[in-house]
Amino acid sequence: MDVLSDAVAAMRTGRPHSSRRDEYAPWGMRFDASDGAGFHVVLRGSAWLIPAEGRPVALGPGDVVFLAHGRGHALAGALDTPLAEIRLRADGTWPRLPSSARKSAPPDAVLLCGAYLLDRARAHPLLTELPEVVHLPARVGAHRSLRAAVELLGTELEESRPGSDTIVSSLLDTLLLYILRAWWLEGQRGSGHPTGWAAALADPAIAAALHAVHADPAHPWTVGELGTRAGLSRAAFARRFAALVGEPPLAYVTWWRMITAGRLLREDDMPLRLVAQRAGYTSEFAFAKAFKREYGVAPGQYRKRASQDPADGNGQAGLSL
Incomplete structure (x- = not known):
């Protein structure tokens, strides 16, 4: 797996969920803080995203916002609209809108909303470095893969057909990667001066070393061997890696071996000795001590x-996005 895919997979738990919503003026929703990360897409109409801190963000058709840190926020048609508290059911689905809210006229806004449950105890810097709100405005020709995934997801949620459950779950995983790719590898590139992990992934030498580690965490890596993969001397590689990765x-x-082991223990029933081997330990005792x-x-x-953990069973319990 590449570094971005690996980082997301290691943090993700359970299954994501999403919903397509038609909103009629006046409308406004407040979401409590949660352990998850969530996104909103404006398919039609407009909306205001009101974060827990900072200024409101005006959203237009095609705009995507991603909230990686699970802080409370609100979404409304206008800034002065009263906000209804939104709490999901225990299975993670949206509560049904009251019948009085459904009108014959077209809705003022059509939204695509979703949430992912994350293990924040071992969060990868790729996600922890994200800002409070990742806003990806719709622009002609920009983020075409992201737009295609949004359109497919919206269609599946609007037209429930055989296989939709699996298709929606897969599209949500894909959408998350497209959002992060758009931010890190396209949005950050536009500044001309990437920082943090954006800089690490943009650096060919350090990216090569990171890909090697993620591809085979069990390998007995040395600084010299990683430097060779990076095409740098041992000392030069060590300095550059520490400066960019932290x-x-x-x-x-x-650290990555332990993250890999934790994921295997959560998602697989393989014997502990095999988990230890996958994490680069020849001794089960040494692995247990390090873990x-x-x-x-x-x-x-x-x-x-x-x-x-009931949240790990279906990815739905406790989400509030």
Whole structure:
């Protein structure tokens, strides 16, 4: 997997959900803070996004906003509209609109909204470095793949057909990657001076080393070997990696191995010795010691807790976006 896909997959838990909504003036919704990340797309009409902090953002047709940090926010047709508290059902679906809200005239706004449940305990910097609100305005010729995914998702939600459950879930995963790609690899590039992980991914040498680590975390990596992959001397590579990624190369390797192990324990029932091998440990005892140091619990206990978490079962419980 590439670094962006890997980072998202490691943080994601359960299944995402989404809904298409028709809104009639006056309308306004307030969403509580949650453990998830959410998005809103204006398919038709206009809306205001009102973040927990900062100025409201005017949204037009085709605009996409992504809220990575799960902070409360509001969405409304006008800034002076009273806001209704929106709470999802236990299964993560939207409450039905009252019948009085459905009119014969076209809706004032058509929205596509969705949410993802994330494991923030081991959040990857690719996501933690995102701003409070990622706003991707609609522009002719911009983010064509993202627009195509939005159109497909909107159609599936409007016209429920056989296979829609699987198609919608897959499209939501795809949409998340397109949103992040548009922000990191296209939006940041426009500034001419990428910073943080955007700079790390834009640097061919460091990106090559990161891809190598993510492709094979179990490999006994050394700074010298990673430097060779990057086409740099050992010392030059170590300096550049630490400057862009924020920590030394082998510290990142160890951290990513633990993230990989945590994901395997949550999502797979393979024996612990195989999880240890996938994480680069030849000794199950050494792996268990390192895992407990990182997570605070033994691998077996971590797996048991994950299996008992109702949010991990269907990805729906507790979401409020």
